[in-house]
Amino acid sequence: MALWFPYLPADRLRQQEPNRIAQRPKRQSSAPPDAAPESPVVFVAKQKNALRLAAVDAAAQRQGLAPGMALADARVRVPGLIAVEADTAADRHWLGLLARSCTRFSPHVVPHPPDAIAIDIAGCEHLFGGEAGLTEALAEHVEQRGMTARIACAATAEAALALARHARLPVVEEGKAIRTLPVTALGLDDEATLGLVRAGLKSIGAVATRPRAALAARFGIEAVRALERLLGEEHRPGTPLRHQAPLRFERRFAEPVAHERAVAVAFAELLAEGAQVLEERGLGGRRFRLTLDRSDGAKRRLVIETGAPTRDAALVLRLFDERIASLADPLDPGFGYDRLLLHIPLAEPLVATQPALDGAEKADGRLAELIDRLSTRLGPGAIRRLVPNDSHIPEQAQLALPAIHALAPVRWPAPRSGEPPLRPLFLFDPPQPVEVIAEVPDGPPHRFRWKRNLHEVRLYEGPERIATEWWHLPPAPLPPA
Structure with a gap:
């Protein structure tokens, strides 16, 4: 069974960035209120030193636009179209996500870039009531994800x-x-x-x-x-x-275990088993979840996170000890636990690091461990780290993010020697009044009065005009036709 997505770039963009192509032309006065036509969307790529259409959406196709047409010719035909730069990598990634979501219907799913998926349904179609039932289930599945698809089945x-691409x-x-x-x-x-x-x-x-x-x-x-x-x-x-087994490790007990030492030993064995599997896959865990099932059916879940990928079982065990110590409601084994489940839902690639030549431990590792311990004990938002933000508005030029989510400290741009800072070092909230005297309006200040003190200006730089970021404003309405 094959699924062909004729408008995959447009459907992807509508799901990921709906505001980017949400602009629509105004209705004609004679059109009914619910008949607002959609603005055609085309995706443009540079081919042989010319901008040509790489993909179009359904509205553009209905108006005669097709891939391969020059952008200038397309604008002449449809003046109100929306042109977006084609992103092949994003389309391929989106197709991979769609293919992975189709594994619920068959374990043998093959993506065919740039816009199709093939599914081997041998031995699976009877689970959905035959080919017709499977086709209906697939159509509903892709429709829920906002995709337009043509589905066909063959040998x-x-x-x-x-057949999906060319047949009726x-x-x-x-x-x-x-x-x-x-x-x-x-x-x-x-x-x-x-x-x-x-x-x-x-x-x-x-x-x-x-x-x-x-x-x-x-x-x-x-x-x-x-x-x-x-x-x-x-x-x-x-x-x-490829399907990899989830990182889930379980210990079941023949009899409920209530002794703290026995539970700790079983949990340490689970961590060692998880660390071995992570090492085989070249991964490090970022989030660890421990579920303790009591014999009376009650469940208790403990979750910890780390700032960097790790497979150090001793470090993870210390973080769980910190988490248990910070609980307002202590763990109560009751009549004992009959199952321990360790799940690692978030794992990232972990590469080898070069230690120092003298064998000393780097300070970055100790700082990351300290941040993990404090964030586990006090909460993820209690410890924050300032990171630079690409904005010309002074109060938005930095962000305070949870330190455990910022993988590494970002190096701030160093000021040049002998030059004054580009921005003020302090911002007052609320602002304080300053009386300025200048020779000409909007000119450099000669003197100013702040907190009843008069200051003479010897050197000045600027001014810097700070305004609203115009690219974040909503689009202006189109003029009436």
């Missing part, structure tokens, strides 16, 4: 993809529908496709009537292989998404 992945759905007879597809369904390069059309072979059925040896001699062996895959004569297995 091979290539045939299903070709629903397909009644697979073999007949495949033979009526255009030669572009073969997926060959532009030169080979143009050669087939010039030879009078405009459909898959016309190509299938020709001897395979003659096709291979003139258009290459890839053309023959693509034809055989469409006709179901050759099967090429795809590379499905």
Whole structure:
């Protein structure tokens, strides 16, 4: 079964940045109130020193715009279109997320960039009531994610993809529908496709009537292989998404355990097991969750976070001790625990670090451990770190973020020697009145009075005009047509 997303870039942008393309032209006076047309959205990429359309949405396609058209020609046809720079990496990542979400229907899911997914449904379709039920479930699944998709089913992945892209759905007879597809369904390069059309072979059925040896001699062996895959004569297995087992480690007891020492030993074994698995995967945990199940059915969950990825079992154990010590309601084993569950929901790559030549421990590691301990004991928002922010408004030029979420201290730009600071060192809240005397309006001050004291100005720099960031303002309404 294949899913083709004809408007994937536009659907992705509407989900991730709805305000970016939410602008719509004003309605005509004669149109009904609920008939506001959408602004066409096109995605632009530079091709051969010219801006051309790389993708369009449904509204742009209805108005005659298509990929490959020059942006200038598209603006002449549709003056009110919205042009957005194409982001191939974001589209590929979005397709990967969609493919991973489809693993609930089958474990064998293969993304086909830039805009399609193939799913091997052998042995899975009966769980959803057959192919029709699975198709309906997939359509509802992608619709809930705001995506427009065409779904088709065939004997091979290539045939299903070709039917989804080029056939009129629903397909009644697979073999007949495949033979009526255009030669572009073969997926060959532009030169080979143009050669087939010039030879009078405009459909898959016309190509299938020709001897395979003659096709291979003139258009290459890839053309023959693509034809055989469409006709179901050759099967090429795809590379499905890799599925890694979740980082969950469990200890069950035959009899409920209430002794603190026995629970601590079992938890230390879980941490050691988790550290070994993290090392095998090259990861380090950032969030650890411990669930204690009592024999009477009550559950208690403890969560800790670290500022940097780690697989140090001793460090994680100390952080859990800090968390337990800071509980307002102490842990009560009751009649004992019958299960311990350690889950690591957040893990990141952990690379090896070079220690100091003298064997001394770096200060950064001790500082990170201190931040983890204080944040665990006092709360994530109690310890904060100032980081620079890209804003020309002075009060927004820095942010106070939780130190445990800022992985590493950001180095602030060092001022040049002999130069005054670009911004004031202190800001007063509320502002304090200053009386300024200048020769000309908006000119440099000669003297000013602050807190009843008169100050003479010897040197000055500026002025710097600080205004609202215009790129964050809502778009101005369009003039009436």
